[in-house]
Amino acid sequence: MPRRTMIEAIRDAMDVSMGRDSKVVVFGEDVGFFGGVFRCTQGLQAKYGKSRCFDAPINESGIVGSAIGMAAYGLKPCVEIQFADYMFPAYDQLTQEAARLRYRSNGDFTCPIVVRMPTGGGIFGGQTHSQSPEALFTHVSGLKTVVPSNPHDAKGLLIAAIEDPDPVIFLEPKRLYNGPFDGHHDRPVTPWSKHELGEVADGHYTVPLGKAAIRRAGSALTVLAYGTMVYVAQAAVEETGIDAEIIDLRTLLPLDLDTIVASVRKTGRCVIVHEATLTSGFGAELSALVQENCFYHLEAPVARVAGWDTPYPHAQEWDYFPGPARVGRALIETMEA
Amino acid sequence: MADAGMLRFHVPEPEVRPGGTPDFSNVQIPKAGSVPRPDIDVDPRTIRDHAFSIIRVLNRNGEAVGPWAGLLSSDELLAGLRHMMTLRTFDARMQMAQRQGKTSFYMQHLGEEAVACAFRKALEPGDMNFPTYRQAGLLIADGYPMVTMMNQIYSNEADPLKGRQLPVMYSSKEHGFFSISGNLATQYIQAVGWAMASAISNDSKIAAAWIGDGSTAESDFHSALVFASTYKAPVVLNVVNNQWAISTFQGIARGGSGTFAARGLGFGIPSLRVDGNDYLAVHAVAKWAAERARNNLGPTLVEYVTYRAGAHSSSDDPSAYRPKTESDAWPLGDPIVRLKNHLIQLGVWSDERHAQAEAEILDTVIAAQKEAESHGTLHAGGKPSTRDMFEGLYAEMPPHLRRQRQQAGV
Numbered sequence: 001m002p003r004r005t006m007i008e009a010i011r012d013a014m015d016v017s018m019g020r021d022s023k024v025v026v027f028g029e030d031v032g033f034f035g036g037v038f039r040c041t042q043g044l045q046a047k048y049g050k051s052r053c054f055d056a057p058i059n060e061s062g063i064v065g066s067a068i069g070m071a072a073y074g075l076k077p078c079v080e081i082q083f084a085d086y087m088f089p090a091y092d093q094l095t096q097e098a099a100r101l102r103y104r105s106n107g108d109f110t111c112p113i114v115v116r117m118p119t120g121g122g123i124f125g126g127q128t129h130s131q132s133p134e135a136l137f138t139h140v141s142g143l144k145t146v147v148p149s150n151p152h153d154a155k156g157l158l159i160a161a162i163e164d165p166d167p168v169i170f171l172e173p174k175r176l177y178n179g180p181f182d183g184h185h186d187r188p189v190t191p192w193s194k195h196e197l198g199e200v201a202d203g204h205y206t207v208p209l210g211k212a213a214i215r216r217a218g219s220a221l222t223v224l225a226y227g228t229m230v231y232v233a234q235a236a237v238e239e240t241g242i243d244a245e246i247i248d249l250r251t252l253l254p255l256d257l258d259t260i261v262a263s264v265r266k267t268g269r270c271v272i273v274h275e276a277t278l279t280s281g282f283g284a285e286l287s288a289l290v291q292e293n294c295f296y297h298l299e300a301p302v303a304r305v306a307g308w309d310t311p312y313p314h315a316q317e318w319d320y321f322p323g324p325a326r327v328g329r330a331l332i333e334t335m336e337a
Numbered sequence: 338m339a340d341a342g343m344l345r346f347h348v349p350e351p352e353v354r355p356g357g358t359p360d361f362s363n364v365q366i367p368k369a370g371s372v373p374r375p376d377i378d379v380d381p382r383t384i385r386d387h388a389f390s391i392i393r394v395l396n397r398n399g400e401a402v403g404p405w406a407g408l409l410s411s412d413e414l415l416a417g418l419r420h421m422m423t424l425r426t427f428d429a430r431m432q433m434a435q436r437q438g439k440t441s442f443y444m445q446h447l448g449e450e451a452v453a454c455a456f457r458k459a460l461e462p463g464d465m466n467f468p469t470y471r472q473a474g475l476l477i478a479d480g481y482p483m484v485t486m487m488n489q490i491y492s493n494e495a496d497p498l499k500g501r502q503l504p505v506m507y508s509s510k511e512h513g514f515f516s517i518s519g520n521l522a523t524q525y526i527q528a529v530g531w532a533m534a535s536a537i538s539n540d541s542k543i544a545a546a547w548i549g550d551g552s553t554a555e556s557d558f559h560s561a562l563v564f565a566s567t568y569k570a571p572v573v574l575n576v577v578n579n580q581w582a583i584s585t586f587q588g589i590a591r592g593g594s595g596t597f598a599a600r601g602l603g604f605g606i607p608s609l610r611v612d613g614n615d616y617l618a619v620h621a622v623a624k625w626a627a628e629r630a631r632n633n634l635g636p637t638l639v640e641y642v643t644y645r646a647g648a649h650s651s652s653d654d655p656s657a658y659r660p661k662t663e664s665d666a667w668p669l670g671d672p673i674v675r676l677k678n679h680l681i682q683l684g685v686w687s688d689e690r691h692a693q694a695e696a697e698i699l700d701t702v703i704a705a706q707k708e709a710e711s712h713g714t715l716h717a718g719g720k721p722s723t724r725d726m727f728e729g730l731y732a733e734m735p736p737h738l739r740r741q742r743q744q745a746g747v
Binding site: 025051052056057059061062065066067068069070072073074075089092093096097100101102103104105106107108109110141142144164165166210253254255257258 | 465467497498499501502506508509510515516518519520523526527528529530531532533534535536537538544556557559560561563564567729730731732735736737
């Protein structure tokens with residue numbers, strides 16, 4: 001099976017979708033002729049023409065707002081916000097319009113759009129190229145929120161998102177674009193060509209939204225993670241030698257609660273890991289759900305390892321990013337609790 | 338360098354406040370028929386004056402004059418008069434129903450009836466409007482059932498939106514009326530996107546965007562003009578300048594710009610101002626803009642100069658911020674009276690027939706109201722089920738919502 005980077009897998013997902021359905025259109029800043037600042041849309045304009053893949057003015061609200069209008073017409077726009085940090089001008093359109101259109105019109109109008117956004121840190125991106133705003137989307141009824149962690153899932157989830165009849169926020173951890181990253185910034189990064197999840201089938205396939213994946217089976221403890229933190233958790237588990245079960249959530253909303261609950265009831269312990277800031281982050285929702293659903297099985301308090309409650313700094317990148325050492329400490333403390 | 342002194346902060350003020358004498362002497366009203374009608378493929382740079390003048394057809398004697406006249410038959414004009422009268426009667430009854438506690442909220446169109454009613458007749462079936470909350474005339478003029486509108490206002494068991502939306506936030510794809518949102522200006526850029534989609538699909542349909550004077554200050558107004566200009570989208574960008582945004586006079590949104598139409602010029606969009614209380618002028622300009630869009634000539638911005646004669650909403654008391662008699666002093670008059678006088682002048686209408694039509698329309702609206710109330714009002718009779726609250730958010734209900742629906746006991 002061919003191996004692809006996450007960038008190539010995402011591009012392939014759009015290529016496959018555009019080839020199958022003439023209603024799929026792709027646009028955003030630098031997305032057309034240039035093929036995107038991360039190369040995710042390279043070649044699509046040449047292959048499908050400027051009516052299907054085009055450059056947009058630098059106006060996030062305009063990009064999402066026009067996509068909503070296109071969706072109301074009957075197209076399936078898959079648009080890009082260059083960095084998740086820059087989605088805020090579009091937040092009104094996403095939360096008050098895209099998320100509500102089906103509900104408020106009782107199905108008279110619908111909004112099958114996908115909004116792709118590179119997300120996450122670990123790249124010396126500083127305050128406005130590193131944020132993880134997923135909790136600002138999972139809090140909004142009517143949206144679906146997806147975060148892939150590898151090329152195989154990225155392609156399958158993106159095709160599923162494009163085919164989904166509802167608006168999907170598709171957060172792409174840019175730290176994982178070229179290879180998995182476990183937080184050991186002092187070591188060379190292995191490319192996706194060396195990783196089994198870099199195997200991406202040609203043609204059409206989907207990974208269903210709302211289904212988590214168990215990355216490592218274990219019996220001592222459950223780690224809930226998504227995006228880059230899946231690999232950080234794997235490194236922490238190897239380094240501590242704790243027999244943890246690592247769940248890659250893949251879709252944050254709708255959430256695969258059944259997989260989470262089954263795992264925590266089995267292990268009795270749970271550590272939640274995300275890059276986003278701690279307070280009111282998605283980990284708080286996960287922690288509450290685990291507590292509500294697994295209370296009588298819990299042998300230790302649910303732990304959360306997250307970004308600190310500060311803006312994402314530049315020089316202090318590795319003091320901020322929740323790396324394997326911090327995650328490992330939480331694993332040990334939870335086992336000892 | 339000379340001492341410039343202290344800076345002074347500027348806040349625009351309306352000419353008159355409550356207790357003062359209404360004064361519209363600053364509003365320059367060109368003579369009917371005096372503004373030329375350019376070809377639809379005109380170079381926008383050559384008609385910049387159209388963004389500062391006012392296109393008018395009906396003169397003081399009720400005659401239709403000038404290059405924008407002559408598009409509508411007397412039967413079409415009689416239908417237009419009926420639409421406007423129906424909307425005004427509908428408004429009065431629903432305003433009263435709100436006062437009687439049958440619904441929580443209502444917004445009237447008093448004085449602005451010509452704008453949406455005449456515009457609707459410039460569109461073709463399949464075109465899509467992206468209205469604000471003050472364009473119900475689009476529905477009335479397209480024959481949307483009044484009973485259904487009332488069912489929505491009452492949030493009753495027959496409400497097509499299942500009680501989820503505030504009153505007057507209608508939605509009808511079938512009638513080319515996009516779902517209304519409470520968030521101002523959001524639909525303006527969505528209209529442009531819809532028009533882009535029609536062009537992408539090599540369709541022949543066009544979109545119409547709607548916004549009020551106050552909401553032009555929202556950033557989505559700018560977004561819409563940029564996108565419409567960049568992609569030459571087949572869209573008519575309507576600005577209804579009724580002088581007031583709740584309590585805020587239009588100068589707060591407009592600032593130093595001469596007109597709202599002038600905003601379009603910086604985007605290279607042909608921009609026209611029209612007498613919003615002149616049914617014939619509104620229709621003629623709308624038709625011109627629609628033809629431009631349909632002929633792939635791109636967007637047009639139209640500013641309708643009118644006056645919000647009623648309160649902003651059923652929750653508003655305008656006497657707190659403007660003279661009570663200001664609407665009487667409005668120099669462009671009343672759109673219904675002006676069309677009525679024109680039809681009388683044409684010899685196809687009379688005061689007697691007008692009075693008779695008023696009575697007939699009132700009967701029709703009251704009959705519709707009775708039928709709607711048989712399905713319930715906000716606090717009495719049939720209402721949408723609690724179950725409906727959970728339905729229709731997603732195409733398929735996700736597990737967490739199923740759990741919450743069970744918790745709610747439905």
